[in-house]
Amino acid sequence: MKKVSLNGLIGGTLIAILLITAAIGLVWTPFDPMKLSFTARLAAPSDAHLLGTDEFGRDVLSRLMIGARASVWIGVLTVGFATICGTLIGLVSGYARGWVDGVIMAVNNALLAFPGILLALGLLAVFGANQYGIIFALGIAYTPSMARVVRGAVLSLREREFVEASRVMGNGELFTMFRHILPNCLAPITVLATSMFGWAILSESALSFLGLGVPPPAPTWGNMLAAGRPFIEQAVWLGLFPGLCIALTLLGINLLGDALRDRLDPRMRGLK
């Protein structure tokens, strides 16, 4: 009965490949990702450089492997930050209602009114442009949408009879919140968190593109994509491979997220 879904299998495989590649990248890469070589600038993919070289003659595969670490790290921490903060804020807001909800949602809506990237830009100016600055800035920028989704779920859940039943049993508010309400919010949280992972990697590329991301020469998928743009006609692999990496990772995360959501929900178990 415990059959792994096709989605889960594909998603899991993609993410496993990503993680293994990132892990290998920590100890070994085919070439030194930072080493410049003016003899091999913009070399097409070949036996020596499987995915070609960039405009400074650095090996694209090696840089992708190192970049995977930075991108995944930024993605995971950003999503983790936004999910934890957003869920807590949403839970409190939806469960307390009244003026607490009013104040929280007013601030939340004000933050939501800014485009995420603009908000992140502003915050980056405060935190400074480095890896943790990005994580903080994007995390804060994504928190409001998570808070909003969780609040909505909580508002409808708290009117359900099993929440009232919990009150009649004499359970405290915190217990009810974490035992009954939070687990039932997991579906929307998982869905939003997985798509957020995608936004985070893309926003990191956008910020890197604007020169506010992880500073060069350290590679991330985002700044590699950005760096490849001017050479798109001569060396399509510069943009293609980082782009492909981002796309496949997002696909993997989304598939895995769907499978995870179904797995976490007892109602979906044993179907089929």
Next chain:
Amino acid sequence: MTVDTLLTVRGLTLEVARSGHKVVNDISFDIAAGEIFGIVGESGSGKTLATRALIALLPPAIKVVGGAVRYKGRDVLTMKDRDLRRLRGAEVGVVFQEPMTSLNPSMTIGRQLEEGLVLHTKLSPDKRRARILEMLRRVGIRDPEGALASYPHEFSGGMRQRIMLASVMLLKPALLIADEPTTALDAVIQRDVMELMVELTRAEGTAVLLISHDLPMVARYTSRIVVMEKGAIVEAGRTEDLLEAPQHPYTKKLLSSLPFRGEPRSIDTAKAPMVSARDIVVDYAGRKSLLKKAAAKRALHGVSIDIHEGEVVALVGGSGSGKTTLGRTIAGLVKESGGRIQFQGRSRDEEWQDYRLNCQMVFQDPYSSLDPRMTILALVEEALRLVPGLDAAAKRKRALETLEEVGLNADYASRYPHELSGGQRQRVAIARAIARRPRFLIADEPVSALDVTVRAQVLALFSDLQKRYGFSCLFISHDLGVVEQVADRVVVMQDGRIIEEGDRDTIFDSPKEAYTRRLLSAIPALDQNARGGVSLKWRLEN
């Protein structure tokens, strides 16, 4: 086949397209012009799907695999879409169960009623308007002119069902299919709507196909019925004969499941009451907005009620009477704005811990009262979490014992609520409530969502447990049949006030208030006979 046969169904068989599972199996019946024909069955019996097939409105997952449906001699199942559209509405009208969702909330009543006339007749706008107004007047809408420009949400459930009926009868169809037309309404309104439907269809000579799980109602209005179980017709015949002397075991079971009056019990009411609520006032705060503040709505106007040790007190009334609010207030889910509640002679609020341990509640909807992410065992164990003096092992043991007591063996312990049927879920809810051995139980419509036979089983379980543990119970219900079976004392509420109370036999046999009489006369009394059948008669009808 007689001359005036309107609709003929022969060997109709439907199955789920993907799995080949038969949902309706070889059913046949005829409906004569102008008659009222009933289909009775519990949920899952296929009665709704069978009637959907009559107008070729099956959901895509269901397909017809055999049989024929003939309407006035024409085969419906092979009809072209264009002809079908002409058939639906103009020839065969349908009234659905849920008046909340069968009217379009974003269209005015006038436009919705006009739709059918525009589609199926060639009347001028003025004539259409005149006909709509006349029909609205006939279904008892007080201000027909005003109603035309109103939206569905401005009407109550009963009024909406009247409007729905008006919209169908405007076209003077030859057959009206009514699928559980009054299930969502309370008893008094149920009867009004049914009477109206019968009156209108009789005047127009329209035949009615009435589908319901409510046996007494079907028995009251139909001339012939078929009983369906698991997709097949198990018994058919003239309504009176069939009820009087049922042949098939399922029909007998169905009839014996109807609630009947239990033996009166003697309750010691001389002692101080276990729960005593005095002058309870509950106001629901009005909606505040930037510009205006709506006035608070008073749900309870100083209500007092006593429940004695071991007594089952039934709280009855129509929807909006405040009976649920009173129950929830006593349970502590709603804060009262005035009055006081005492438990075993002491103030409830001062002895809150004690009260919480001793007062439990069973909710109406077994689908939403159990946390879908917890196993059955965890659900029952949770009720014991705050009980002092029990270690984890003892709690588990008690939880399993309690499940056993409600008829769910250890196999069910590790299952999740969605794997259980409605009746089984309500058993879990009852187990959860009694696991603590409470002194006082509040049951808010505990069997309303259940099928007839399941309802009988759950009620039997409830009485059984009540006898064993002797808890007091506030039993909230709009179903007087059920109340008659379980209650020792009956309290009638209307518009947030208690209008009459007394022991069960007094209330049921000689009510004083006009509203109580109306409530009672809306449902039939049952006399069970030796052949396993019943005869129905209306209460207080002279």
